[in-house]
Amino acid sequence: MRRTCIRLAFVILCACAGSAAAQSPIHEAPPSAPSTGRVVPRGEPGQALHVSGLVVDSGGKPIAGASLYVYQTDHEGYYGVKPASDNRNPRLKVFLRSDAQGAWSFDTIKPGAYPGGQVPAHIHFEVSAPGLAPNVFEIVFAGEPSVTSMMQTNPAFSVRPIENGRVTERIVLR
């Protein structure tokens, strides 16, 4: 019995260590990062979007100073200058910190889907705050044919409408 318990504990320990090692570290914004910014330079081709929202805890209380790292492809689906597309070094990105009300926003363009694939256009978010689990997810856009029903329920995705060039997102850290 004792040997079984020791073996079980070893398996659990290994499984946890493995999953932690498999996760990429979260990119963290500088402490002085603004709460509003631009992902794209002025004149970037594409449909203009204004994306805004809140960071809150599981009780709905706003989190001030939360770190946001946002990145995306250009309007043709490339992370770098075409034909480069390395999502570890995206050209279009911004670091933000939520303000005292938990609010943040940025101006960008609607990203393009990856060339030749079935992956819907998306904007990546990495959001974190001390003492809470990071929230890493992608906004995908409601009504696009490659957005699947799985994405409606999977927390790795947030299916959001574009309304008059605006997208809103409520980010919960638990």
Ligand SMILES: [Fe+2]
């Ligand atoms: Fe991506």
